[in-house]
């Protein structure tokens with residue numbers, strides 16, 4: 001655990017003061033207090049590199065993609081495809097056509113759930129998720145089960161917030177068609193053993209989708225080493241624009257799966273009688289995409305890869321350990337989710353101060369936190385709490401900010417307990 005001594009507050013891993021200058025919002029004040037932004041699990045702030053690249057593209061270079069053979073269109077198409085290559089490099093696939101742009105993780109999971117199920121899921125088949133999934137990785141599978149007559153099975157979770165792997169193994173059977181779990185839980189911060197989950201699913205012939213919404217900003221990834229079949233991400237959680245994200249899909253599967261959204265750009269040929277489809281990824285990218293957002297995503301990937309995901313992970317782990325330690329010193333505060341492997345997310349609960357009150361009181365101190373069920377109501381039910389407050393850290397956060405949170409929490413507890 002990190003020492004809470006003042007001399008320890010400057011990390012040797014990253015020059016955080018310098019990094020903070022890249023993010024204009026971080027120098028703002030909220031209610032007259034310096035902003036302490038700790039809701040990075042919901043969405044991250046943008047560096048100048050992203051803001052300026054989108055502005056430059058929109059002012060000087062904007063055109064549609066894939067259609068006309070004129071300069072603006074050719075250049076936009078080039079930038080669009082360059083970002084696809086950057087995503088492929090970030091996720092570790094040598095084939096950039098295995099990357100489909102979507103509006104984000106929610107759409108990526110819906111794409112897989114509905115398209116994969118139409119081709120591969122039939123009555124009596126089984127789908128496995130876990131008890132610590134975001135609703136985006138729960139509701140689509142429930143709908144698929146209703147529509148296809150399949151059954152949803154759920155991996156239980158231990159009191160510390162870890163998936164119970166022996167129970168997972170018992171759920172796997174020759175009826176299992178797909179296992180869909182997150183890499184990092186947004187509600188608890190647990191890092192799931194996705195390599196092992198994939199290996200066990202593949203051993204019985206099932207496919208695996210990994211919801212990477214919370215892992216792509218923090219972990220160095222390689223989908224080929226993980227050997228998963230699908231991996232999803234959201235641009236706005238990795239310092240890029242909102243409205244853009246994507247899906248890695250194994251090419252053989254993308255080729256076999258039917259289109260999800262249909263219309264322009266996803267076709268090979270259309271007659272009034274019949275349509276043939278374009279090859280992936282175009283088959284899954286119907287309509288005019290969010291072009292500026294894709295360009296901004298490319299700038300965000302450049303930004304984080306320049307810092308280095310190894311360094312980001314190590315520094316954020318330092319923040320996690322430090323934050324855990326200082327928050328534990330708040331009387332009565334309970335951390336929900338104490339897995340051995342965690343990303344920089346701390347969910348907590350206090351019997352005397354409701355999470356919504358915590359968020360309001362922290363906001364008065366300039367500290368922006370999330371309070372609620374985090375779109376993970378089954379997780380809240382499992383841990384017997386209506387909601388939690390959540391501090392989710394980024395590499396631009398500082399230990400002093402976590403001290404400020406712990407102090408403000410002590411003040412709030414005193415106020416409520418009298």
Ligand code: PMP
Nearest residue numbers: 104105106134136182186213234
């Ligand atoms: N899965 C997880 C684990 C998440 O944290 C989120 C966002 N909170 C989502 C899925 C949904 O992502 P988006 O809203 O970007 O589609």
